[in-house]
Amino acid sequence: MSLRTSDRKHRIRRATTALRASLEARRPNRAATAPAAPPTPAVLTAPSDLxxxxxxxxxxxxxxxxxxxxxxxxxxxxxxxxxxxxxxxxxxxxxxxxxxxxxxxxxxxxxxxxxxxxxxxxxxxxxxxxxxxGDVGSAIAAYEQLRRDQIRVLGASHPHTRRTRGNLAESRAESGDIAGAVAEYEELLDELRDDLGPEHPHTSMTRINLAHWRAALG
Known part of the structure; x- marks a missing residue:
């Protein structure tokens, strides 16, 4: 490998490291128990067209x-x-x-x-x-399969698995399956209370989401 080629590869890898740091800072930050609000251009896009x-x-x-x-x-x-x-x-x-x-x-x-x-x-x-x-049905199916695979690969208590379960619950609610969302949140809340404690932010957020959708059931 020539020195010039080696230098180019080094520059590429260095730029990639910076890109990854920027990406982590800009990705939609969703709590472990529920999706955040849809990203808005005012927050996540560059300040000008140029x-x-x-x-x-x-x-x-x-x-x-x-x-x-x-x-x-x-x-x-x-x-x-x-x-x-x-x-x-x-x-x-x-x-x-x-x-x-x-x-x-x-x-x-x-x-x-x-x-x-x-x-x-x-x-x-x-x-x-x-x-x-708007393809909520596809999202639900994808989250269901992803949850199964994450449980198998990462474990049921892994933060990514629990995030998927929260996102699945929210997607069920968006599709009109409020009872399904409530059941998902109830199970998740019990586990979070046991593992993280009743005052942990993820536990509190799940409790709030559960209360919201219970109220929606009437």
Whole structure:
């Protein structure tokens, strides 16, 4: 490998590390027991069209460099593709984002495996954004399967598993299955009380959600 090529790869990896930190700070932060409100452009998009276009261009250039230098299946390239999908979704281009996530999931299964944490995270994102588009039935089915796989891979008490259960409960409620949502929240609340305590923020949030949907039942 030439020194020039080595330097390019080093720059790409360094840029990817910065991108991942930025992505973690900008991703929709959902409590372990329920989804947050849909992302709003005022919070999650760039401050101006000019800045947004510049950021999009830099992201596209980084992705092209990574695909060329590292390969399309390299973990760093996959991470940038995930960032592209998230940026599309946060800017309101949810349909395009879902397509990106779908292809990303296919490639993650091929290169990382179906049980890899990043692959499971992409499935969670797909369920969220499909539900955000109004396809709540698809979101529910995706969350149900994801919950089963997370229990198998991560365990029932893992925070990601519990987040999925909260998101599933909320999706049931959005679909009109209030009783199903209440049952899901009741089971989750009992476990959170036992494991985290009655005053933990996740326990408190679940209690609030449960009270809300119990009241909706009449």
């Amino acid at each position: 800045d947004s276009s510049s950021a999009d261009r830099r992201l596209e250039e980084q992705l092209a460099s990574q695909a060329s230098e590292l390969g399309s299946q390299h973990p760093d390239t996959l991470a940038t593709r995930k960032a592209v999908a998230l940026r599309l979704a946060n800017s309101g281009r949810i349909g395009a984002a879902v397509k990106q996530y779908e292809q990303l999931h296919v490639d993650q299964v091929r290169s990382l495996g179906s049980d890899h944490p990043e692959t499971l995270a992409t499935r969670s994102a797909l369920a969220f954004w499909r539900g955000n588009m």
